Amino acid sequence: MNFLEKIKKEIAREINKALNGKFVKALDFVYPPNKDMGDLSLPCFSLANKLGKNPIKVAGELVAKVSVGGIISGIKVIGPYANFSINKTKLAQGIIGEINKEKDGYGRNKSGKDEKVLIEYSNANTHKEYHVGHLRNICYGDAVSRILSANGYKSIPVSYINDFGIHTAKTLWAYLEFYKNKELPANKGRFLGEVYARSTKEIEKNKTAKQMIEGIMKKIESRKGKEYELWKETRGWSIKQFDNIYRELGVKFTRIFYESELMEIGRKMVDKLIKKGILELSQGAVIANFEKYDLGVLVVLRSDGTATYPVADIPLAIEKQKKFKAGKSIYVVDTRQILYFKQLFKILELLGHKEKLIHLGYDFVKLPSGMMSSRIGNVITYEDLREKLFEQARKETEKRRQDWSGKKIDAVASAIMNGAIKFEMVKVGANQEITFDIKKALSFQGFTAAYLQYTYARVNSIIKKAGEKENIKINFKGLDMKEEHELILKLAKYPEAVRQAGEKYDPAQIAKYLFELAQALNDYYHKVPVLKAEQEVRDMRLALIKSVNQVIRNGLDLLGIQTLDEM
């Protein structure tokens, strides 16, 4: 249990003692909107209801009965709220002590009880461009995975790559048609994205294209011949590109599944599913008729015999369960597929799957100019974004650090770039569209990862200047913690942010928390000198800012973002 929780329990106990009953628990406390009102607040509405009294009166009585002392340094009534102030030195001592003891572990909890949770994300397509939409998926999925681990779950990140759809044939067609004898660039995966975009444009002009593409697809599916060999080779290009992206972003998967490995297994299962009555034949197609569940109809095999998504998704789910035996299985997929996932989960349920299936949807990424579309050509690819961000970050760093080597500048710029990508993708709630404005993403001011990294670097600089003295004993007793109190209270709330982010699968809560913490630190930084303070105060302030940096690091780590010692 974290320190703030202990405090809440203690105050609740005091209140219950005073009222002679079990009325209040730790969870009942809220935070006052204004710091002058106190640190913790008990709204007395439900309590008044239980007691059959007026809430303003109840708050007044409560305050009269509970005595100041121990962890409680003050109580006051504001309308129907009973507000408590926490003893400043005790809080400081407790929180700084706890962070200092737990270090990287501060903020983590065990509420997941080591339960295994599978989380599938970054479901990219080979033979297509990897764009900012995919980035939202991977950044969101990765952050949720990390946050689940911090909440005591055993998170197992997996990815599923669509390498066997008609899009692969489209790309191969355009490749054979327009690029066959051209020299290839170094990043062949990225090149395939361009080829795909070209194919979508050319198909509109070319009447025979559709037929040719279908022919290519058939040959790929037959798994022999020239086209199949070309598919294998180009597939490798995309996979290499993805590996690069994952490495650059620091994202690791326990296992990567491929559609091409599952399709045949799925096809073989279709008959069995028909026999079980889950699927049925209709108008020459195989469907799941789920109208009785109010889930419409899902086509599984088209009347021409070609397969749709579930044919691979069903064996994928079975395979996952066989291999990992997780209690929960999360799919991080664009919210537009919400109906499809309800249908898929129904099939799995009918097949006897007992694991909790969760579709974690998120809204898509659009541009200020509208929806992204490779046909129209307004797509921001990962590589475009990466290059622009890197350039900008390098320019900004160069401006400030003329004495640094090019290598050092690059390393810093690279971390800023990475942070910017991830932070932009998770700072907005999942059910909100992201209007991705490249101009804003290139700014490193305000609610950005760079602001957090900068705050960290700046604090780090003070710590470095102070010199390394390990574990100084701090005597909090004689110190007035007035200037520090806000900041310390904020540090105390970090474990709650982790818990809430975990319960709601919401990394944005961590992002917001970190920003507020950094704001509080910057405010403190400008108000109060650390190195020039007299000895005892200086030691305390150093310990405090070290704690702040520890929390910034812990929080950024949950978003997959690195800190920088200097920038």
Added chain:
RNA sequence: GCGCCCAUAGUUCAACGGAUAGAACACCAGCCUUCUAAGCUGGUUAUGGGGGUUCGAUUCCCUCUGGGCGCACCA
């Protein structure tokens, strides 16, 4: 037509049913002989319309308007 999501400041976003609806960007005015000015301080502006539930609604319910997205053979 049926269903899902969204609507808050000029813009992009916040707000377990709770107190005076917060930030950031942009704009204007300040702050580097104190620890990194990618920072800080100050200033202007908002809950789409109408009903309900509640002591209390941005939040829950209904309805209207406006936008987005899904709804058997596109993946």
